[in-house]
Amino acid sequence: MTDRFDVVIAGAGPAGAQCARDLAGRDYDVLVLETEPEADFPRQSNKSTGGTFPSMMASFGVPDDVVMHFTDEVVLESPNNHFDRAQPGAVLEFADFKRFLVADSRERGAQYRFDTRATAPIVEDGEAVGVRYNGDEEVYADIVVDATGPAAPLAKELGVSDLERERQAIGVEYEFEGVDLDADGYADLTDTMMLRLDHDLAPGGYSWIFHTGGDTAKVGLCYIQNESHREHARDGMGIDDYLDYWLETDPRFESATQLEGKQHRGSAHIQPPGQLSTDGFMAIGDTVPTIDPLWGEGIHKGMKSARAAAVTADRALTQSPDTSAEQMQIYDELWHSEVAPKMRERLTMTELLYLAPNERYDQLMADLRSLDFDTLSDINGGDVLSWRKLIHLSDVPLIAKYARQKLGI
Secondary structure, eight states, rough: OOOEEEEEEEOOSSHHHHHHHHHHTTTEEEEEESSSSSTTTTTTTTTOOOOOOHHHHHHHOOOGEEEEEEEEEEEEEEEEOOOEEEEEEEOOHHHHHHHHHHHHHTTTTTTOOOOOOOOEEETTEEEEEEEEEEETTEEEEEEEESSGGGHHHHHHTTOOOOOOOOOOEEEEEEEEESOOTTTSSSSSOOEEEEOOOOTSSTTTTEEEEEEEEOOOOEEEEEEESHHHHHHHOTTTOOOHHHHHHHHHHHHTTOEEEEEEEEEEEEEOOSOOOOOOTTTTTOOOOTTTTTTTTTOOOOHHHHHHEEEEEEEEHHHSSSSOOSHHHHHHHHHHHHHHISTTTTTHHHHHHHHHHHOOHHHHHHHHHHHHTTHHHHHHHHHHHHHHHHGGOOOOOOGGHHHHHHHHHHTTT
């Protein structure tokens, strides 16, 4: 007998498990294929800082018991300045969060096969009709969803993925106890998520301290290995060297001790997406660059992409099934309007931000303090007119440099 489902999803990360959760809740037969063994899940894929916002938890029914710590503010630091803003947040225990999504989707009827590596789509008459996994095993479905992240084995073969190596961000994070969250000369980081712009620590990227309760925190950094990184990087230093350097030179870590087994590594692509779907197929989460380019938040957007895919699948399979590329295009439209609106504008802001020198970061903190709440929200949303309020005459050479890079001059 043919092994067949309504929808097959490759990958049990937040996007894949949430898509299964939504579709199983609508009584579709859903199968999720996950590379990791169930007993270890998610040891290898426990790669996120877990920073998100209560709005995500409310929208997707995520329980408080997967939260390590609720925060009250977001703090931005530069080498010699800082800016803080009231913004409720939640630092998740990412492994618990992923296990909750799997368990809840199972309760709704989704099936999982762990220790199962999806290797290629099954294509008939130009349409994805299933997934080949673990060598020569096959499963068929009306709709196939790739939620495997940057590996994207299904999306790449179908010509949907266009992830570029030079736009890949890499990150590393440790968890510590004994962190001085209110050190002299620094912003008070109690109950905050902090991002630091400082090329000495993260050339062409940023570093962070997320308070996780008491004197504990998640501490890490990431950067894109692009022209900005190469300009500011030190010879011979890799990402672990930069994190070690920060830990050795910042007094907030003087008495800190790394928690055993609490080290996470990950990567994501910071670029505009290309094609997101084709006949019988959609790519969600980090399989396409769903991560927010400006602040690196990926959980909420990944969950939104999952829901947009579930809505599209529901429409395609209702009454007379239609899984044509034209029908799947609904997902693309929802992605650009609901998941990541103004993606290109935000990406431009990001590229300019990481190109700026450290002294400009100090000025940026002062500029942000001079703006009202509504303007800050508009800037964060990618509004170009509001963003111009942060531009100084002295920024003209920086903007010209950015333009030359974009034109390849």
